[in-house]
Amino acid sequence: SQQGEEDPQALSIQEGENATMNCSYKTSINNLxxxxxNSGRGLVHLILIRxxxxxxHSGRLRVTLDTSKKSSSLLITASRAADTASYFCAxxxxxxxxxxxQLTVNP
Amino acid sequence: GAGVSQSPRYKxxxxxxxxxxxCDPISGHVSLFWYQQALGQGPxxxxxxxxxxxxxxxxxxxxxxxxxxxxxxxxxxxxxxTQQEDSAVYLCASSALQVPLYEQYFGPGTRLTVT
Numbered sequence: 233s234q235q236g237e238e239d240p241q242a243l244s245i246q247e248g249e250n251a252t253m254n255c256s257y258k259t260s261i262n263n264l265x266x267x268x269x270n271s272g273r274g275l276v277h278l279i280l281i282r283x284x285x286x287x288x289h290s291g292r293l294r295v296t297l298d299t300s301k302k303s304s305s306l307l308i309t310a311s312r313a314a315d316t317a318s319y320f321c322a323x324x325x326x327x328x329x330x331x332x333x334q335l336t337v338n339p
Numbered sequence: 340g341a342g343v344s345q346s347p348r349y350k351x352x353x354x355x356x357x358x359x360x361x362c363d364p365i366s367g368h369v370s371l372f373w374y375q376q377a378l379g380q381g382p383x384x385x386x387x388x389x390x391x392x393x394x395x396x397x398x399x400x401x402x403x404x405x406x407x408x409x410x411x412x413x414x415x416x417x418x419x420x421t422q423q424e425d426s427a428v429y430l431c432a433s434s435a436l437q438v439p440l441y442e443q444y445f446g447p448g449t450r451l452t453v454t
Contacts, residue, residue: 328383
């Protein structure tokens with residue numbers, strides 16, 4: 233069973249635009265992580281936000297967490313073609329993944 | 340430094356054959372995980388080791404699946420009498436310390452196709 237559900241399932245934007253992806257999860261978590269997966273580099277950890285944090289930044293990434301709504305969002309600013317990938321949220325003691333958002337950034 | 344490696348990268352098996360998938364975690368990483376990823380889906384947890392101890396195998400889909408990590412480093416996932424529904428990418432990940440606080444480093448995966 234999936235812990236997280238990402239929304240939207242697919243997102244297509246132009247280079248330079250911002251991309252926002254949302255994740256809802258089912259059970260209580262200690263932290264929530266975002267991963268990126270593309271055919272070239274496999275599954276790569278992007279950022280981890282703890283349950284007592286509300287927002288976290290890393291470079292062009294901004295993650296928010298709302299534990300009362302059991303939801304998180306990932307914002308990628310000034311997107312690049314190289315950001316094209318599937319993005320997953322994951323959490324829970326067994327790091328349960330959602331089904332992912334497929335992001336396409338058009339040059 | 341070296342990341343997580345997996346072998347083989349691709350495996351084609353006839354239905355009913357046994358397969359063994361290998362994972363070499365990052366040196367010194369205590370925790371090791373196996374995931375199964377079907378096409379278009381996120382990875383699904385299979386099992387978790389802390390050193391040589393298999394602490395959680397609740398995600399293994401049937402008793403045909405078996406994993407071991409006898410010396411606390413290299414791990415092998417074995418699938419007996421493979422079925423077509425076993426076709427997937429099998430991902431291995433390692434982590435420096437205990438879950439759930441730390442990021443996991445993933446290998447490239449083994450793509451298993453059962454014909």
